[in-house]
Each structure stands twice: as C-alpha cells, then as structure tokens.
Amino acid sequence: MTSESNIAVGIDLGTTYTAVAYIDDTGRPVTLVNAEGDLVTPSVVLFEGQHAVVGKEALKALSTEADHVAQCAKRELGERVFHKVLEGRQFPPEALEAFVLNKVRQDASRHIGDFRQVVITVPAYFDEVRRKATQDAGYMAGFDVLDIINEPTAAAIAHGFIKGYLNRDGASNELRRLLVYDLGGGTFDVTVMEINAHDFVALATDGDVQLGGQDWDMRLVDYVAEEFKKTYDLDPREEPNTAGRLWRECEDAKRTLSARGKVSISCDYKSQAMRVEITREKFEELTHDLLDRTKFTTKQTLQAAGLTWKDVDYVLLVGGSTRMPMVSRMLRELTGKDPDASVSVDEAVAHGAALHASIILARLRGESPVINVRNVNSHSLGVVASDPRTMRRRNAILIPRNTTLPVTAKRVFRTQKENQKSILVQIVEGESASPEDCSQIGKCVVRNLPAQLPAQTPIDVRFAYQDNGRLTVHVSVAGTSRELKHEIARDNSISQEQLDAWRLFITGHQLADAQLQADDDDTATIDEL
Ligand code: AMP
Numbered sequence: 001m002t003s004e005s006n007i008a009v010g011i012d013l014g015t016t017y018t019a020v021a022y023i024d025d026t027g028r029p030v031t032l033v034n035a036e037g038d039l040v041t042p043s044v045v046l047f048e049g050q051h052a053v054v055g056k057e058a059l060k061a062l063s064t065e066a067d068h069v070a071q072c073a074k075r076e077l078g079e080r081v082f083h084k085v086l087e088g089r090q091f092p093p094e095a096l097e098a099f100v101l102n103k104v105r106q107d108a109s110r111h112i113g114d115f116r117q118v119v120i121t122v123p124a125y126f127d128e129v130r131r132k133a134t135q136d137a138g139y140m141a142g143f144d145v146l147d148i149i150n151e152p153t154a155a156a157i158a159h160g161f162i163k164g165y166l167n168r169d170g171a172s173n174e175l176r177r178l179l180v181y182d183l184g185g186g187t188f189d190v191t192v193m194e195i196n197a198h199d200f201v202a203l204a205t206d207g208d209v210q211l212g213g214q215d216w217d218m219r220l221v222d223y224v225a226e227e228f229k230k231t232y233d234l235d236p237r238e239e240p241n242t243a244g245r246l247w248r249e250c251e252d253a254k255r256t257l258s259a260r261g262k263v264s265i266s267c268d269y270k271s272q273a274m275r276v277e278i279t280r281e282k283f284e285e286l287t288h289d290l291l292d293r294t295k296f297t298t299k300q301t302l303q304a305a306g307l308t309w310k311d312v313d314y315v316l317l318v319g320g321s322t323r324m325p326m327v328s329r330m331l332r333e334l335t336g337k338d339p340d341a342s343v344s345v346d347e348a349v350a351h352g353a354a355l356h357a358s359i360i361l362a363r364l365r366g367e368s369p370v371i372n373v374r375n376v377n378s379h380s381l382g383v384v385a386s387d388p389r390t391m392r393r394r395n396a397i398l399i400p401r402n403t404t405l406p407v408t409a410k411r412v413f414r415t416q417k418e419n420q421k422s423i424l425v426q427i428v429e430g431e432s433a434s435p436e437d438c439s440q441i442g443k444c445v446v447r448n449l450p451a452q453l454p455a456q457t458p459i460d461v462r463f464a465y466q467d468n469g470r471l472t473v474h475v476s477v478a479g480t481s482r483e484l485k486h487e488i489a490r491d492n493s494i495s496q497e498q499l500d501a502w503r504l505f506i507t508g509h510q511l512a513d514a515q516l517q518a519d520d521d522d523t524a525t526i527d528e529l
Contacts, residue, residue: 008361009118010353011104012151013097013134015074015186015212017320018043020104021350022112023358029158029351034107040346041107044071045099047087052506054103062244069244070096072214075186077137078129078439092494094137098506101141116144119357121349123182123189124150125207125378127429128441128471139499142507146360152180152191153202153373154352155318158343160195160371161355176313177203181298181331181339182349184319186212190298192305192312201374204304204402206297211290213254213321219286220250224265224276236269257283258323284326291326295334304402314340318348375467376402383461384426384435385413394433398463401431405467410460415477418455422447425461425475444486446475453480 008023017040020032034041036056046058047068053061062069068086073096076082081090101120109115120143122134131148138145156178163176175196182189189207193200224246225237236242249265256263262279284291302309315331317339322328331339343351359371382397398409415423423446430438446459458478465471476483494502 007112007115008358010350010357011120012349014184015072019350020108021354023354029354031347032108032111043100052099066240066244073097077133094133095502097137098140102506117146118143119147119353121151121154121353123187124152124191124205140502140506149356151349155180155348156193157352157355158348178314178316179312180316182318183321184212186214190301198371202376204301205378206301216287217251224267227276228267232272242269309335317341375405379429395428395435408464410462413459414456446482446484450480
C-alpha cells in the first residue's frame, strides 16, 4: 500500500508505553500528543465485547477488569498466541500490538492528517521472528511500514541530531563512539555505535527481551504481598484485580523512589488493609541482581565491540527505567563517565525513528541520504545440517553474530542420499551448536529434484541479510536447474489473508474472524560438506 502523504513519522512501540514523533516543517522531530494529551500511550488493550480501548483507560482497568486487559504483548511477539484468552478468543501478540498502533495512528492523524508510511522501532536484540511480527502488527494497524529500525540506532540518530551530526553543513569528521544503554518497561538493550560524520555504524549489540522496568515492579509487588501474607495470611496476588491494583501502586511507588528516599505502598484485600513502607536502599537491595544482569551485558558488549571505556565518548541513557538513580550510579562506576541524557529518555527513540523515516522518504524522492546507518546482526544465523562424521544434526552458522549488515554469506552442503527428491533448508537463529536450543525462524523446500541425483550433490545455500534484519535465502543445487529464492517466512506465520482480515478488523472497516493455522512441509535433511 502506498500513500501520497510525505510526512515522516516514527513510532517507538514500547512494551509498556508507545510514543509517536514526526518531522515538522523546520526539519525537527516533535513528539505528538495522544487524544488524552499525553506524550506517551500505555501499550495496554482493554476489550469490551468487540470494542477495544487502548491506553490510559485500559491501564486503569487493570484494577477492576484485569481479565479483559492485555499488557506487555511485545514480550510475547513470536509466540503463536498471547497467553491470556480475551473475550473467549486467542489473539496473536502482533494483533494486540496492532490495536495499540491503530490507536496512536488515529490520534496522530488529528494533528498531522492522514498518513500511512511509518518507521517502527524494535529492540536491537529482537530476532527475525519478532521483527517480522512487528512489521505484521504495523500492517494490521493499517500502516505501510517503511522500515523496522533498532531502538538504540534510533536513539543514536536523535543524539546525533541534537549534537549536530545531522547538520548538512556542519557535520564533523571527528569519530565519536556511543554506548546506548536502553532499559525500558519490558526489554533491555545495549549497543555500541560509532558515528563518523554521516555514518552510524553499530559495532556490537546485546540485550535481554525479558528484562525491564516491569521486573523491578514485580519485586515490589512480591515484597508487599509477602508482608501482607505475614500479617493476614492472605496473598493479594491470587485475585487478578487486586494483583492489578497492587502492581499499579508499586509502579507508582517505584517512580516516587527515583525522586525520594522512601515511599509507602497501600494494599487491601478481603477487607484487610495495610501500608508497607519501603526505602530506596531496600528497593535497590531487592533489585540489585536485575541491575547486575544489565551491567554484565554492558561489559560483554563493549568487549564484543573490541573497545575499552576510554574509547567511548558518550554513555547514552534511553528508556523510562534509566530514571532510577541506581542505573546512572552503576554506569558511572562502570564507565568512569557521566551518563548522557541530553535527549529525553522517553522521546529519543521515536525522534530517531522519525528522522530515519525522513531519510527514507528523501531517498525515495531521489535526494541523497543525509546519514548512512549500518547495523550488526544480534544473533548468529545458520541452517540445520547433519555432521557427516557423527550424523548428528547441528547448527551450521552462515552469519556469525555482530556481523556488520548488509551481508551475504554462502556455504556449500550436500544431499544426503541418492535419488533425493527434495531438500529442506531449516533456518535457525542462535549461538548453540544444537538446533534444539536455537529459534527456528523459517524453512524452505526445494522440490522435484531430477531423478537419480547422486548422493553428495553440492547444494549452495546463500543468505542475504539486509540492514533492517530481513533475510533472503537462495538455494541452488549443482548440475540442475533447481533454484529457490525465498524471503524467510516464520513457522506458524500468519497468512496474507489472515493479515488482511486482522487489518480490516482492527482498523474497524469490517468485522472478520482471523484464524491461525500451521503449515506442514515434507522433510528431507541436507548433509554438510
Ligand atoms: P519505556 O518503555 O521506555 O517507556 O519505559 C517505561 C518504563 O519506565 C516503565 O517500567 C516505567 O515504570 C519506567 N519509568 C518511567 N518513569 C520512571 C521513573 N521516574 N522512575 C523509575 N522508572 C520509571
């Protein structure tokens, strides 16, 4: 789908909050407020029959109608269905994300008119499956997704803009290196980037898709619930609305603890009530292992980039959770530098995405790019092959992690047996030699091989990995005309018809039922050279 609109819009689709920015007439990124007048929209969906309410009201409903509310769907992208049944129905996580995107699209249209083309951000650590799911969410919400860009890269672009790297006339040739520490509501990402004039190059990236502010909240929830249990022998977590209310209290208390030394959290359940006081020191003690996990990953990423702290010019803070004083303190101790928060931690990613959108639109108009962005892949990509000596299946890596993109790679394998009829190429993502420990991200099958093809016939497998993290696989079989070019489709993927049905459903044109189905293919293993 294409649009006549030339407005550059970027969306930071966060686990807990979503922000939208566009580039105004003067070329500056501006965050768009939603219909409630806020800069960010909670990524939460409340279902009322066929009607979906997104944002602040849905968040509030966690205390009263928790069974009808979906939150943190981003954490489940890549799964077939969201863990919770809503209105008797199982939603794919990307459809829940699409409800959020649809709401911010409608709200943004009130300010900038109708638009379709957007750049959406994802954590750098997102694998192919989750990237594709994000792209699908954009489609279901009625968008034409220009690109999916990594959140730290977007933050670095926004930083470059503020610091003047994007100034056409004044771009400095001095090389700068940034470490982007991004701790949001549900995910943690760390990326080392090099900025040289107009080139933005990611050197290494790592992270954890299951670590974010939400985990800090849950430590407070558990602490208060245990105190309540000690006093009344009742667990407030066992009833969903009470648990939802307690979580909201704790999330609020966590924010207070970023500004004050202590806070008191109230909890009531089954006609019993109590207030639990907690100091910042206690909160830091309860969560130090979570912070240590981010510290460990930060150190590892610097090492993977082949740098030491003295090579790093800026330590950039991104994501709402970096407001916790423990984060800056840890980074100051670790790096010997004052973390840089010159770009708003809530808006940096959306601003960078909007700037990236404007660059793409300029390119589409035939103008030269103002900046060049180069990413690395966050996970190794390979295919499942049998080791000829042991006959054990293993992950044969074609593109190791932290390789600069775009990249093409080739490896030669062989057919396993004589007269093999088809070849199944299973693509996996992960570092382990064992395919079972990697994520299965897709497969393609070369069928109808010529009769009497000898065993050990060479098979060329080529991967073309683009800088937006999308992968195309080429397979060719020596001495035959059999060849296959395949943009990888994830297993259990949603078909185009289903995507269209969701798009109609979510954007409200027509009620339709989108069913999920799995596909099944023949299998035949390829043998490694
Ligand atoms: P993001 O996904 O970047 O919007 O980050 C949202 C996360 O930041 C949520 O877990 C919030 O609870 C957290 N957050 C926002 N403001 C604060 C604050 N002042 N102190 C601690 N955490 C915060």
